[in-house]
Amino acid sequence: MERFSALSLAKKALGGHLGWKPQWRSVEQPKKAYDIIIVGGGGHGLGAAYYLAKQHGLRNIAVIERGWLAGGNTARNTTIIRSNYLFDESSSYYEHSLKLWENLSQELNYNVMFSQRGCLMVAHTVHDVQVFKRHVHANRLNGIDNEWLSAEEAKEFCPPLNISPNIRYPVLGASLQRRAGTARHDAVAWGFARAASDMGVDIIENCEVTGINRGPDGAVTGVETTKGTVNAKKVAVSAAGHSSVVLEMAGIRLPLQSNPLQALVSEPVKPAFPTIVMSNTIHAYISQSDKGEMVIGAGTDSYVSYTQRGGLHIPAETLAAICELFPMFRRLRMMRSWGGITDNTPDRSPITAKTSVPGLYVNCGWGTGGFKATPGAANLFAWTIAKNEPHPINAPFTIERFRDGVMIDEAAAAAVAH
């Protein structure tokens, strides 16, 4: 793999940039067999392939993607990265990921532009304050940075914030995780693809998995695809909103619902917003991209849909909330909006686990929060696949937890999985 650097860029510039090679090998036709097939070429799947190769020495791997690489939720989220979750199980998982994010550009030799701009979670009610303080204390004792700010301190950190007592839901304060941030979503997937491909992983685009093959003993033997049968002893599904569809091919029902989630950006403006602000109470999620666009997450539609769109009333509601918190942005304009398919579990926590079918693994249920977990989930999923048992961090995130009543209910605990 050719190293990227300012020097390599300058050298190539002399040659009119004609000397660049493809960032990853595009494999048109899969081999007959691999050790491991990863279904889903998003950030999580590509990352899992990378860590399998890098940390577990397994290189005979195919990543099979139905469409174009990272065209699903990796391309459709608002790139918020944070780890200030309430329960130990969650915060360990997301913190594991956040730590990987902090070195990811260097590790992959690909600038994923992880920008630790901090994430303010705004409290509007006495109840919000209680809940956020519980988060702050729980995080602190886990060694995860999260602090409580008064409304005035929050405004100092984010000057556009409207802390007037005269709005419908005045800001009573905010929690701040300074290490939280945003990253360049495509870059993460491309960086993983490049590094994985360099270690021998085959990346196959435009190839849809149409069946999961199993042997007489019930164990996985491979997959059927639109490019033919591909054999493997291990199949790992990382298909986000389509996880139910793929797992159903092996007869596995999941506690998942796929719902539309919309997001939008404004036209680019000069730096006007220094951080990430989230308000779960009035549903406003906003940050400013390096390009200058205000990146805004809207709510989830309540019904199952794979259309990658939703009603206009959903972003309208979000924009009303944004305009209340930041009334100077009312004249900004929506430039582009889009929808994704989120896969939601009943407790709004993910599943990264073995399934009841030997050799079949699943990483799904990330809902609206999968992007932040990309390197962490990939890393732990790789561990689970390689060792056929979970890492202690993802051990609680099984399918069986629903049967056993040991949920990790971040939603019920009044956190929101954004």
Add this chain to the structure above:
Amino acid sequence: MSRSFRVPGRGRVNTRRPVRFTFDGRSIEGFEGDTLASALLATGTHLMGRSFKYHRPRGPISAGSDEPNAIVAVGSGPALQTPNLVATQVEIYDGLTAQSQNRFPCLQFDMGAVNNLASPLLPSGFYYKTFMWPRNFWTKVYEPIIRRSAGLGVAPTAPDPDHYAFQYTFCDVLVAGAGPSGLAAALAAAKAGAEVMIADETAEFGGSLLFDRASRIDGLQTADWVERTVTELKAMPNVRMFTRTTVFNYGPHNMVALNQRMTDHLGTPDPATPRERLWQVRAKQVVIASGAIERPLVFEGNDRPGVMLASAALTFLNRYGVACGRRAVIATADDSAYRVALDLIEAGVTVAAIVDIRPKPDSELFRKVKAAGITVLTNSTVQRAHGSQRIHSVELAPVLPGGDVGEGKNYRCDLLLMSGGWTPSLHLFSQSKGKVIYDADLDTYLPGESAQAERSTGSCRGLYDLGEVLADGLKIGTEAAKDAGCDGEIDLPLWEVTTDAIGRGGFTGALPRRGKGLTAMAFVDYQNDVTAKDVKLAVREGFRSIEHIKRYTTTGMATDQGKTSNLNALGIASSALGRPKQQIGLTTFRAPYTPVTFGAFSGHERGNEFDPDRRTPIDPWARTKGAVFEDVSLWRRARYFPQPGEDMDAAVARECLAVRKSVGIFDATTLGKIEVVGPDAAEFMNRMYVNAWTKLGVGKCRYGLMCRENGFVYDDGVVGRIAPDRFHVTTTTGGAAGVLNMMEDYLQTEWQDLDVWLTSTSEEWAVIAVQGPKAREVLAPLVDGLDISHKTMPHMSVVEGTIGGIPMRLFRVSFSGELGFEVNVPTSRALEVWERIWEAGKPHNMTPYGTETMHVLRAEKGYIIVGQETDGTATPDDAGCGWAVSKLKKDFVGKRSLALPAMQDPDRYQLVGLYTEAPQEVLEEGVQLVANSNEVIPMNKIGHVTSSYHSATLGRSIALAMVSGGRARMGQTLYVPMEDRMIPVTVTSPVFYDAEGARLNV
């Protein structure tokens, strides 16, 4: 620059109404009807903006909403300066102020243009390859620099004073676009009797007919035909017409969104006028008549000011009366540009040459141009346009057999027009989820099969001949009306159309050039500075999907969203990949069609109307008493009633003591109330709640606890049995709607056999809680002879009666631990009753108290608040309410889950009380607990504090906590780790006061 480029006798601007405005501080005169771009061009000014990345000087290439270059800020002041508006759309008025953007210090000399010199180092994706060392430099050094140089305009910094309107509406046929096909379709549909809406994004109806001087319809100039048609449409009662209104979003089920701009074109609008109105239109049928956009040609220097689309020059000339230069060269791959040449000549502009990339163009127009003696170079290309802030010459060169480009010749010009053919606007069609199909003949994508009740007409489906377009509009309009159920007799007009016979043409991709052009910059996406080389680089680096190419290069991602660039990017990618265009496909068309103001989406949902502000009937009284309020779901509740000089702690201590010692009055109106009525009411309650209800006598109350099916506590409240078949159920304030919904869910979908019905009575009854040892003394004289003695009316009973003649349901219940009543009275009479009780309470020093005191009083008694002690993960037993769960019932919602082993785990978090070692130390709510004082991070947490107060009654602090195995830890010392110290606490019963309940039973 001062010489005018106005062409007398041309254009639709009102030359009798001069309009004065400023651009970058310079005072300029235009005319009514001008856009900012046309008015500036009329002074010879092309330079209007700077590009995003390289800060290259730019002028407009288009005359419409597809313009990528001439992006300006309009208005002044921190609130009103609006960034990123398109100069070709901004209508001028007296006093308008406009500024160029993305330049420092000024448009003519921009320091940022240094990026242009460094451009060899800044190809697509350069940022992915650099800025990684040292690690922390990204956030601190590199990123801030990148951010400062990115962005276009400056966001306002003060709140927007304007307001925005919103409206739902319905129609039979919605026509998007009022060019020739749209007008024809609207006319046909309207004549068929359909309710028609037609909208156009510009200030005038007519589209291309407003600048088509050559064609005639029924012998009329096209603009006159427009006037005739618009007049006819306006006279029809079933037609609504909208200018300055963009159809920007085609949603599911034919819900289409329009944005109407109402005041931006006015100098001094009435302040009551909404700035914009967002329409949500449910249309039975939609006719898309969105037209086509001319494609630029991709060659070196194609972004120099003075280079523009041929159709733009024609528009500026014929619609605005402005010649965009004195001496033009036209580069084309399409016949339509020849018409532009003829019109320019007629207006006195010199056409130095026409260069046609096609080997053998031939059309009536071509012959006309030749006949006019204009130099036409066929099978030739543009090698390079010269100039910096304005083009001064262009090198035209022959394409040699074999495809190489020969030596060319420089042509002097101040205007270089280009036409790469036409790209049908598929945005709305694609948003409707229709699939686009590649048309080999036209070498472009066209609408394929419709996914919704929608049709495309005119040039957006590849028709360019005016006669055909008008006929198509009539046909499509007729069909749409018919499918909308309107098949009235139609007397369709037959229009006689004479027009230039437009041949076909078009080109996508980069023009051929001589040499490798390693340093040549030929722009595909103007605003984002994406060059042909960038697209090729992306392909070279392995980005093969058009979506990847778009993302890697950012082509099509600027404010114009690729209207002029997408097809050229596709063409270049196609050659680089060696795959035909149809195998590559287009990127998704994302809404909105053009940017839409945030304010238009939020409408009147702002300020206090952002959400309903629900107040109780006692609210005015509380305000006169100086109450401080808090938001609880949609309600505002009085939190405490400070007296002069008191803070919250002091007020709450006083209020608490008053209730404990004498009597307090509290507004509990916001509690949810549900009347559960029917012969099967008790059975229904048995199934919904964990408690048993069958044996609850009429006139008695019981604390009810409700779980979800997962076994976790969902809501609670006191329930009174009013009659054998009638329960008065109360819920938490925030839970009212959810509980009713959950009850209806089970009732309607699982237990249809039950004869029981639910009615919300939350707002039927206002609730006045009178609590304290003196409560009975206060109330007894008021209740019209009702016996409310302890004997007749013990704790947890309910009786119907009157209070001062006003109907009342009187509950003897207590959330304070004291003797207490809750007086339920009709909401409209509540204030009256409240004041009567208040008067009666004065001798007892009755004290009004708020939610904070309510919380302290109940915490002293160990009563939970659902949502505070519980968080959706607590079972009844966890919350210390195991006693409420019926052991006898075979089933209730949540019972099966409660039987899971995990629900019986002795280490579950259980409700306990905590005492701090220092009695005056009040713990912070939400702090965590550990078992050992020597824990280090990461600590083994065993619980957290859910409620914590100073108890004036007990003269010390108290806290409630959920602690792992808590009930087995009584007397243990636990620790609260704060940043600087460990606070020791002792585990105790959650009931701190009157554990035996003596005070309730008096």
Add this chain to the structure above:
Amino acid sequence: MFDASSNALTVSRSGFTAKSLGGGRRFALQGRKDTLEGVAKAFGLAEAPAMLQSASAGDCTLLRLAPQELFIIAGEAGLPEAVTTYLGTVPNSLVEVSERQVGWTLEGERLRDTLAALSPLDLRTKSFPVGTATRTLFGKADGMLWRTDENSFHLEVWRSFAPYMVAMMDAAALDASW
């Protein structure tokens, strides 16, 4: 404008007025289909109004807001004796909700445009003829709308939503004139 205890919240704009309704009582009556038919007969009607339809009987108006629900707008005297007598004989739920709701008579030539700013309901006469009644959403408030005449509606919301409703109608009425 805020006085939640008062019913006297009105809107008066050119083209749109909302006048507070006078007194009267309200009953939510629910029961199985036969019961609703029986009630209709007790009111002296041939049959219960169909879904979303209304019927008048004496000084009572019956609105069929749900298959199992008749919403009754009554005078101060309440329900006729024949009705209460009948209801004593069959399973049903009769709950007085006179205090729960407040309402307005809406009139004016911009009535439809004003309501269309708040409600996604199709109020064209052909879709929502005189006599139609339904619950729907106005902005973020639930409301009960009954068309009493070509250009006159009867609107009720839960009491605490009245100030919100008035503020929103007022703003919408102003916008409707542009």
Add this chain to the structure above:
Amino acid sequence: MLLIRCPYCGERAEVEFSNGGEAHIDRPADPMSLSAEEWAQFLYMRDNPKGLIAERWRHAHGCNRFFNAIRDTRTDRFVVTYEIGQPRPDVTPEQAAEAAR
């Protein structure tokens, strides 16, 4: 914004409704007799089809009735809505094709 046909009130805008998840999941008559596995199937496991789904809606801001619908989750086009208690209607190939379009 979807247009949803309430079986009682006719076509109304989506904002009047709330979605109630998968339809035809009957609460077991005797939950206590179920194994934990069976109980979890009832409580949490859901069809999440990419294609036709039978789902519940509630006309929350209208007649307040629950009803069922068949919808194609690839297009959000409804095939039919029907009252609670009615069996899941058969969908003809023509209807399915139209919904998938």
